[in-house]
Amino acid sequence: MRKFIIMGIQGSGKGTQAKLLADDLDLEHFSVGDIFRWNVQHHTKLGAQVKRIMASGSLVGDDMVESVVRDCLSNHDWNFGFVIDGFPRNARQAEFFLESYDIDGVINLHLPDEEVIHRVLARRLCSRCGLDYNLIAHRPLRPDTCDVCQGDLVARADDNPEALAVRLADYHEETKPLIAIFERKEFVATIDATRSVEDVQASIRQRFALVPRP
Numbered sequence: 582m583r584k585f586i587i588m589g590i591q592g593s594g595k596g597t598q599a600k601l602l603a604d605d606l607d608l609e610h611f612s613v614g615d616i617f618r619w620n621v622q623h624h625t626k627l628g629a630q631v632k633r634i635m636a637s638g639s640l641v642g643d644d645m646v647e648s649v650v651r652d653c654l655s656n657h658d659w660n661f662g663f664v665i666d667g668f669p670r671n672a673r674q675a676e677f678f679l680e681s682y683d684i685d686g687v688i689n690l691h692l693p694d695e696e697v698i699h700r701v702l703a704r705r706l707c708s709r710c711g712l713d714y715n716l717i718a719h720r721p722l723r724p725d726t727c728d729v730c731q732g733d734l735v736a737r738a739d740d741n742p743e744a745l746a747v748r749l750a751d752y753h754e755e756t757k758p759l760i761a762i763f764e765r766k767e768f769v770a771t772i773d774a775t776r777s778v779e780d781v782q783a784s785i786r787q788r789f790a791l792v793p794r795p
């Protein structure tokens with residue numbers, strides 16, 4: 582059985598890499614962010630709680646994240662293992678998690694701040710249908726126009742240099758102590774995430790000697 586934690590700042594391609602790994606190796610991919618989003622979209626009780634918290638401008642608390650992860654791990658079959666994304670978030674959760682689950686390692690996608698800024702500021706969103714674009718990786722056919730519905734493409738309100746600088750600082754402050762704990766207890770593979778999706782995936786597999794099941 583294979584159990585991994587994946588870490589990486591926004592723009593690092595963490596979700597894509599976790600999904601590729603999970604699909605090929607029959608692992609469950611637990612993304613705390615995706616679980617919350619699913620619950621909001623499907624109007625569950627949890628979704629309503631999350632929506633209220635977000636509307637008040639706060640972040641979802643550690644307790645709620647912890648209970649979601651606990652439910653996930655007890656309700657799903659993960660016979661071949663899992664890759665978890667968005668958890669643990671702090672030192673206490675990390676200590677507890679590492680004691681409860683025998684983790685094979687931590688995949689730490691590394692992207693320099695300049696590259697995060699470059700990638701995130703290239704993101705666009707259709708103001709009409711919500712489709713995502715990226716001026717580097719996924720350009721629209723006509724500038725500033727949605728390919729599907731011809732709506733105007735706009736940047737997200739919080740994708741501006743000032744807000745991004747705050748998010749970068751927060752990420753580093755939260756992650757540094759976590760990485761220190763992981764490094765003390767587990768194998769941490771820091772992977773250069775500036776390269777192509779395929780190259781990053783190949784590096785992850787190489788570092789953990791992972792071979793897809795036949």
Ligand SMILES: [Zn+2]
Nearest residue numbers: 707710727730
């Ligand atoms: Zn559109």
